Amino acid sequence: MTDVAEGSATGVDQSQRAAGARGHVPGESSMWFFVIGDFLIFGVYFVGYMYFRGQNHELFLSSQARLNLDIGAINTVVLLTSSLFVALGTAAARAGNTADALRRFWTALAFGAAFPLLKMFEWIPEISAGLTPGTNLFFMYYYVMTGIHLCHVLLGLVIMCFVIRNLKAPGTPKISFVETGATYWHMVDVLWLVLFALLYLMR
Amino acid sequence: MTSLIRNPLTIVWALLTTVTIASSWIALEGGASHRINTTVTTAVLLIAAVKAHLVIRHFMEVRHAPVWLKATTSGWVLALFALLLGFYFASL
Numbered sequence: 001m002t003d004v005a006e007g008s009a010t011g012v013d014q015s016q017r018a019a020g021a022r023g024h025v026p027g028e029s030s031m032w033f034f035v036i037g038d039f040l041i042f043g044v045y046f047v048g049y050m051y052f053r054g055q056n057h058e059l060f061l062s063s064q065a066r067l068n069l070d071i072g073a074i075n076t077v078v079l080l081t082s083s084l085f086v087a088l089g090t091a092a093a094r095a096g097n098t099a100d101a102l103r104r105f106w107t108a109l110a111f112g113a114a115f116p117l118l119k120m121f122e123w124i125p126e127i128s129a130g131l132t133p134g135t136n137l138f139f140m141y142y143y144v145m146t147g148i149h150l151c152h153v154l155l156g157l158v159i160m161c162f163v164i165r166n167l168k169a170p171g172t173p174k175i176s177f178v179e180t181g182a183t184y185w186h187m188v189d190v191l192w193l194v195l196f197a198l199l200y201l202m203r
Numbered sequence: 204m205t206s207l208i209r210n211p212l213t214i215v216w217a218l219l220t221t222v223t224i225a226s227s228w229i230a231l232e233g234g235a236s237h238r239i240n241t242t243v244t245t246a247v248l249l250i251a252a253v254k255a256h257l258v259i260r261h262f263m264e265v266r267h268a269p270v271w272l273k274a275t276t277s278g279w280v281l282a283l284f285a286l287l288l289g290f291y292f293a294s295l
Contacts, residue, residue, distance in 0.1 A: 022269055023267055023268045023269035023270070023272070023273075024264070024267050024268060024269075025268055025269060025272060026263065026264045026265075026267075026268065032272065036275055036276075036279070039276075039279050040279070043279065043282075043283050043286075046283060046287060047283070047286050047287065047290060050286075050287050050290040050291055050294075051290050051294075053291075053294070054290055054291065054293065054294025054295075055294070057239055057294070061237045061238065061239070062237060064237065065237040069227060069230065069231065073223060073224070073227040076223050077220055077223055077224075080216060080219050080220055080223065080258075081216065081220075083216075083258060083262050084212060084213065084215075084216040084262070086262070087212045087261070087262040087264075088207070088210065088212055088213075090264075091212070179264075182262075182263075183263055186258055186259070186262045186263045187263075189258055189262070190255045190258050190259060190263075193251050193254045193255050193258065194251055194255060194283070196223075196251070197226070197247045197248055197250070197251035198287075200227075200230065201226055201227070201229070201230040201234070201243070201247040201251075202230075202234075202243065202244040202247055202248060202291075203230070203233070203234035203237065203238065203239060203240035203243045203244055
């Protein structure tokens with residue numbers, strides 16, 4: 001295990017050297033255009049949220065008090081951990097350690113799958129308590145932004161299954177495909193980090 | 204196993220997890236009364252910016268990417284959090 005992990009670290013260094021001074025774009029460039037586009041679209045939502053929050057601080061603060069900060073924080077750690085295993089799996093795949101890569105991607109998938117599950121434990125009591133998108137502007141933003149984000153998570157889980165299938169296929173796995181899937185998954189993570197701060201933490 | 208723990212990616216993850224717990228604690232302690240609190244807001248937004256930067260740089264491997272990608276992603280993080288803090292303070 002030690003040797004394998006060290007091998008993967010060396011593999012990253014080698015590919016970095018091979019990429020040369022101009023740098024290496026991880027995965028397909030088209031995915032990066034999607035990622036930057038998504039960052040911009042979510043950016044507009046985030047700034048819009050902050051603008052409308054500024055119009056009615058009291059409403060947003062009192063609504064925020066009804067959220068489940070514990071599940072929000074646990075889900076943040078869950079996504080970060082899933083991202084870590086995706087990053088470790090990508091490094092292993094690049095170094096040619098397909099068995100290690102597969103183990104890490106399965107672990108990442110398990111953590112990733114916990115996110116929507118925990119989200120249900122969060123949403124169901126809230127909806128049962130009568131908190132819906134129609135309740136007020138805060139809950140409208142809350143459900144729409146976390147809902148769109150959840151769709152991204154579900155798509156990411158499907159993509160991760162394809163990455164695992166790619167790693168399991170006979171022959172050398174397609175590294176650019178692994179990197180493309182990884183890039184998408186980390187984007188989902190980044191967007192959640194901002195959502196967590198805006199919806200649950202700020203005052 | 205030991206080298207997995209010593210892996211730079213794992214160290215980045217440990218840092219990300221620690222600051223996540225720290226920012227939750229800040230919100231729970233400083234923001235328990237659910238009133239406007241500029242210190243809490245500034246702290247949790249800055250922590251979120253650092254976290255986004257770390258994930259982009261280390262997990263998304265942008266630190267080894269060409270300059271255009273580094274500039275675009277860093278530009279997004281900087282512009283987004285500048286706007287968020289700007290709108291927040293302008294509304295007080």
